[in-house]
Amino acid sequence: MQTLESNPALQSVLAKARKSGLTLVIGNKNYSSWSMRPWVVMTAFGIAFTEVRILLDQPDTSMNIAAFSAAGRVPVLIAGEITVADSLAICEYLAEQFPDKDLWPQDVAARALARSICCEMHSGFSALRTAMSMNIRRRFPGKGRTAGSQADIGRISEIWEECLSNFGHHEFLFGKFSIADAFFAPVVMRFHGYGVSLAPALQAYCERVQAHPAVAQWVREACAEVELAGKHEREPD
Numbered sequence: 309m310q311t312l313e314s315n316p317a318l319q320s321v322l323a324k325a326r327k328s329g330l331t332l333v334i335g336n337k338n339y340s341s342w343s344m345r346p347w348v349v350m351t352a353f354g355i356a357f358t359e360v361r362i363l364l365d366q367p368d369t370s371m372n373i374a375a376f377s378a379a380g381r382v383p384v385l386i387a388g389e390i391t392v393a394d395s396l397a398i399c400e401y402l403a404e405q406f407p408d409k410d411l412w413p414q415d416v417a418a419r420a421l422a423r424s425i426c427c428e429m430h431s432g433f434s435a436l437r438t439a440m441s442m443n444i445r446r447r448f449p450g451k452g453r454t455a456g457s458q459a460d461i462g463r464i465s466e467i468w469e470e471c472l473s474n475f476g477h478h479e480f481l482f483g484k485f486s487i488a489d490a491f492f493a494p495v496v497m498r499f500h501g502y503g504v505s506l507a508p509a510l511q512a513y514c515e516r517v518q519a520h521p522a523v524a525q526w527v528r529e530a531c532a533e534v535e536l537a538g539k540h541e542r543e544p545d
């Protein structure tokens with residue numbers, strides 16, 4: 309495997325990142341649902357960062373990611389000498405570093421539920437993620453409906469209903485926009501792209517998420533990208 313030492317360009321990007329505040333390493337905005345989550349959190353909460361984008365599904369993708377993290381996946385946050393890999397670990401790190409910004413809900417019960425549903429998202433819904441991969445620029449109405457993805461859509465609807473009715477007051481999942489909404493933002497994009505029908509209150513929630521300035525900015529930038537990742541462009545069943 310090539311190392312950072314053999315790639316002077318990336319070596320200088322990393323050296324600069326180590327010296328300058330926070331750097332978030334992400335994949336293509338059109339496809340990288342995991343990258344979208346911390347990027348939306350940092351943007352929504354006004355946490356300044358430099359973005360480094362690595363193109364997915366290219367011959368040098370693994371080598372380029374390995375330059376920043378041995379875990380071999382994006383997103384990665386570089387904070388001085390600290391490297392945080394994984395979307396959820398990054399969000400937890402940010403919540404700890406910026407306690408005044410309330411990235412998680414303030415109420416203890418709401419926060420416990422917010423963490424639970426983010427973990428459920430992070431470790432589950434693989435049927436939905438496989439059958440309906442995120443491709444912000446394209447529409448696949450009615451596609452990707454497997455028994456597993458339908459079950460995942462049902463469970464996600466149940467989660468949103470519970471959060472919105474008990475804590476959300478018909479705004480975001482816990483009222484004010486939080487990490488939990490950022491964690492489900494890529495699901496909102498999938499539901500939009502694959503034309504999933506939802507109950508009116510959940511559809512309205514999806515529209516609020518898409519209208520959030522940080523989400524809207526990510527989507528705009530995803531639409532402006534020109535690079536294609538063949539793996540993610542395959543027509544779904």
Ligand SMILES: N[C@@H](CCC(=O)N[C@@H](CS)C(=O)NCC(=O)O)C(=O)O
Pocket residue numbers: 335339340341342343364365369370380381382383393394395396430
């Ligand atoms: N559990 C990880 C998953 C990250 C992940 O799977 N990222 C994908 C892009 S969305 C990746 O880096 N894939 C490597 C590749 O395509 O070579 C997280 O939450 O950050």
